[in-house]
Amino acid sequence: MLSRPLALLAALLLSVLVAPAPAQAAEGEASWAIRTASNTYGDARQNFSYTLNPGATVEDALVVHNDGTEPITLAVYAADGFTTTDGQLDLLRTDQESHGVGVWVTAGRSTVKIKPGREKQVPFALAVPDNATPGDHLGGIVTSLTSEANDAGIAVDRRLAMRIRVRVSGELAPQLTVEDPHVDYDGTANPLGTGEATVEYTIHNTGNAILAARQEVRVTGPFGWAGRDAPDLPDTPELLPGERWTVSVPVDGVPPLVRLSAQVRLVPLLNDAAGSTSTLDAVEETGHGWAVPWTLLLVVVLVGGGGTGLVVRDRRLRAAVRETASASA
Template identity: 55%
Template sequence: MHAPVTRRPNTVAAIVRTAALALLAALAVAGLSAGPARAQDGDVAWTVRTASNSYGDDRSSFSYAANPGGQVEDTMIVANRGKDPLDLAVYAADGFTTGTGQLDLLPKGGKSVGIGAWVRVGHDRVTVEPGRTAELPFTVSVPDNATPGDYVGGILTSLTQPDDTEGITVDRRLGIRVKLRVSGELKPGLAVENLSVDYDGPGNPFATGDATVSYRIHNTGNAILSARQTVSVSGPFGWLRTQAGTIASPPDLLPGESWKVTVPVHGVAPAVRLTATATVTPLLTDASGSTTSLRTIRATARGQAVPWTLALLVAVLIAVATGAFLLARRTRARRRLREEARVRDAVEQALLDQGTRAG
């Protein structure tokens, strides 16, 4: 998660410290075990959890299904494990997938259009005494014109503290993920875009090289999707096909999000003309946790795999053969011209001899 930080120049240690805190908050929002957040002196700590109610007990996150125009009511519990009172800001924000594949939430004041705009918490701030807990009831109000599909965000508690030693203001955030599926026609879909293949071969024209296949997976539907992927590279007519190794699955992509994939393929023959094939099977997970494989998508792209040393050798041989051919043709032409001149001289001499005898 992105925490707003104000710092003075030349505070490298502060930057590293802030990055670590941001990672801690991101893990908490993603529903992983991050533990309570602690102040620098270790005296302040708090945790957040879901309330036990008709939606279930010991939930790791909030998950709902609702109709357009519908409402959902639930509660988040905040516990102060420290020795001092806590004054926390409370707000909701939309989620997004980071470049490392983790779920993150927009910072406070960010432009939310889904969960962050639809969730209303009873209080925008809460004070929790040491050793006590506080309930934070909230309501998810789905607009009448909400588009069917999946939405992800979170409810956050935030503690802003100055760090006089480092000269910065640190914003620690702990939150719980909120996933909402708005009823209506579910249209899951993935696209494979910008597929390309590059080849890097050794100097030995008879040895294999490495290809790199790159593409982008784009969630074009309205459901959260992951995918199973395979990649292969082949020569003309599908000959000399080489399969890539195991490819890590992309993270769960929210509707509209993209994920760049780069796959190395080793042992590729320099077949002059290469064809890369990416096969992607979208994976849809329902509310019960069951995963369904959707229709497989295949995309291809072509590239060059020219063994340049062999090509140079062939070019030299062609040049030598061409030179030899031209030299032989020139030699034959000169020989023919000499023969024609000899015949012409012989004819002229014979005519002269005949004229002399006639006189």
């Protein structure tokens, strides 16, 4: 059994390249490429994409080419997709359970052996369950080559995959929401200077379609004073239905106006089966945060405290004069 550090390292090495187009893997003499088969669904497709009714089935194929100088034997299987923390599409490992496309797809063979310079088709069938929910479902078909464990007991699993996107017929309800928007402020010792506001929020795909979004962020003081826009922000990665994506946006040049507001505006981007993108109605949400000019407040407190001391001493002096006048009378 691997030690915990070695097991962790082995898990980190279980990476997958999910190709949106024909792709190639290489390491030493073991090298292979994958692409979609040419058939009635099209030639030179970027990936596998279908619009199907619940209960429908399709048959298609993946082409695997051995670019190396030695025969290779690859494992073949399907898995559900997900978006990683760095915004890339990945597929579940074999020790993780799929519930969608990874279950709907059955490869015609579990392994494929290919001679150098040759290629083989790997047929697969996709069966959409009768009770499949309408909307987008994403997964992929994986080719995998696992090396033998080295002296440290670590085996590397190299995977190359092609994505499979299924849009199940029915009501398409794309929807993004902005959750927990708030502002943190890092000011300056100069009471009249500016600082950096950091706007944080979470984008939640609450609909049933895969969506990305254009982002706009603006920070203002009370009554909309001293508004500052975040620089051009990149579009978010595509989020699968149910997924969340946390965003942190720095905004420079913000004065400490005690109470800040952050307006977050998202324009959802929806891709259809043909690959064209359409924009949906914008989603807006506002968060708040404190930006207290502590140095300025300290000066006010000190000045106010000094003034109070002078008033107290003046009152005491006047009282002493009155007492002296009364005694001499």
